[in-house]
Amino acid sequence: MTVYPAIDLRGGRCVRLLQGAFERETVYGDDPVAVARGFEAVGARWLHVVDLDGARAGHPVQHELVARICAAVHIPVQLGGGLRDRAAIEAAFATGASRVVVGTTAAHDPDRCGELCAAHPGRVVVGLD
Structure with missing residues (x-):
């Protein structure tokens, strides 16, 4: 089993939303790069x-912040959000992301999702949540 530690970015910080509600966030860190390095240090793959x-x-x-995270760690990063x-x-791949996660596109336009998967074999995954 592979565990994927999650870093949710909002306003340049690491947050968690309560049941997806943007008005109900908890800030877990002001330095997402340090959080990413911390996950790597404890063995995240x-x-x-x-x-x-x-x-x-x-x-x-969050292009610039994602690029900084990708550059700071030596493990692959999968990226979602607005793709x-x-x-x-x-653009996501240009930041250094190894893989992208699409959700809305897969749900609303499965043909486009298929095209994206064909264009980037093994690098596009569908997130269903």
């Missing part, structure tokens, strides 16, 4: 990073 600002906006927002078209996915 992957990181799961979610751009909550991007998920809410419908397009990625709804080819350009957003290409």
Whole structure:
């Protein structure tokens, strides 16, 4: 079994939303890069990073922070949040993400999701939550 420690980004910080409610967040850290390094230090083999600002906006927002996280660790990062078209996915890979997670696109446009998967074999996964 592979455990994917999650880092949910909002406003540049690590947060958790209570039942997905943006108005009910708990801040767990002001330095997501340090949190990522900490997960790696305790043996994580992957990181799961979610751009909550991007998920809410419908397009990625935390590009620079995600790039810093990817550069700071030596384990692969899978990224989700606002990745709804080819350009957003290409930008996610450019940050250093090894894999992307799509949800909305898979649910609303399965044909597009299939095209994205075909264009990036093994690098696009569907998140159902």
